[in-house]
Amino acid sequence: MATVFLTGASGFLGGHLLRELCAAGCEVRALSRRAESDNAIAAQGGIPVRSDLADVASLETALNGCEAVFHAAASTSMWRAHAAVQTATNVQGTGNLLRAAESLGVQAFVHTSSVSAYSHLEHRTLDESIPQRGAESWINYERTKYLSEEAVRRAGLPWIVFSPSHILGPGDRHNWARLIMLVDREKLPGIPSGSGSFADVREIARVQVRAWQRQRFGEAYLLGGEHASYVDFVHRVGAALGKHTPRAATPAWALMTFARAADAWSRVTGKEPDVTPEGAAIVCETLRVDSSKAKRELDYVETPLSTLLADTLAWMKQEGLIAE
Template sequence: MTVVFVTGGSGFVGGRLISRLLKDGHAVRGLARGDTSAARIEALGATPVRGHLGDVAALRTAMAGSELVFHAAARTTRGGDRDRFWADNVEGTANVLRAAREAGVRRLVHVGTEAALMDGRPLVGVDETAPLRPDSRAHYAASKAAAEQLVREAAEPETVVLRPRLVWGAGDTTVLPELVAMVRAGRFAWIEGGLHRTDTTHVDNAVEGLLLAASRGRPGQAYFVTDGRPTVFRDFVTELLGTRGLTVPERSLPLWAATALASAGEAVWRGLRLRGVPPLDLMSVWLAGMECTIDIGKAAAELGYRPVRTRAEGMAELRAQYR
């Protein structure tokens, strides 16, 4: 039995990861910032440990005796202040690495993202040789790129990065709920008709990749995982919303118009220091309006990765959950 520590265990990917680790017989501790996250981690069957990404001492104490750490915690909200993204995603990751080193952790697996490569251009058939973009105009993309650089350059503990793309499935707390909210509020619109291709990663496939990265990944390396085959973005989103009984509106914006609206909105929010986030942001435009197709050959060859859940199975589970 391995003792495993998980950050972000109260979230979507982290929660599903904890369930799988427990099922496989590991002892799991999860970082809990407050009562709500502690209750969620405890309900899964793991041991919540109070602390946050800004407290190295608490992280070190929480990791004591752990052989393996999964770092799934990150700021993923739309838009927002750059300093907050940097504090959570970059400085927080640096703190997790330091605590893991001081606690004697053998290996750390970092949950990365294809967004770390995004700079406003499509990603077509990309693999792990594509450069990270810490200079990206989107704060989430830039901060995740900078965080990954820290992880891959760390000498101790051994580190591996696992990059899923557009994680979805039952229990999703971001993608599907936000799409549902936009449709119901009358704010949904396709970009260029949504006819571009995209890769996706069911949460069970993401977790499978994380476990393989922990056992087989080469130190300092990154690995992409997906559902195995790209699909048309419009088809995927239409079926996803259909699991909630929703029909998707036909309204569409040109990519240039969506980009201009997002850039203008972000500028106004920054200039006036407005609370919340603008109606449209660059990261959302890039995620929803540009092709993103990924080559997972490296994960297949080095990790033995194969998707364990098909899109059809994942959609069926969502429909059953809704009913």
């Protein structure tokens, strides 16, 4: 039985990775910082381990005897007030984990990056041959995902990098689930003018474990899904829930104007705004992702959006996040 170390196990993707690794017969030590997370991890078959990405010594203790590291923890905040903490988590934290893994001779480092490492500045359909532009971005999340991925590529460890697009599926409480809950309450103020590529969280977890098992070291994979405009996505949610939704997209200039005003007010109140200029910039862009490499080499499956959305809504109803 292989022993692996997992970060982000209490999160959306990390929770699915925990289940897939346990199903593969691994002993999974999962980084946990709270008793609440301990219970959730243990319930899924993992072993909660007290550690901190800011503390190399604690990471070395946690990693001792591990064959592989699956790093899925990250700060996804789009608020500039969180930039320093986000950089510490995404960049310094990843570097600390890499140093601990190298010092102990860990045999594999499987890293969850993001399409954000390519940046919203890139308007072409993304594939692995396109240079990443995250270093050029004014959005801290994009810069930190680029820098953390670069650290992984430079490390002296066998690595595999995954860059998912918009992750959707059962288990989501904070990402697209927030938009879905607003639709359910008929309180969605508007729809962004952009579009995205919706990837199944279950497939993302499965393919990461599969890549490790197949030892696809030194390879990077984009993981996309069905492309849809946000107008189409919101209308599908509204139709499935029997709820009224805005008919058309909010113009990009109007959303950005609102976001800038909200950001300015947040500096007075100290409260995170619902929409930030960073978030507005991203959701006003068109994102298309070519998953051909992952399909070819890892048997990656792009779940049809209709199926993926139905599964997500069914889970949210079961959890009481939206009305039956």
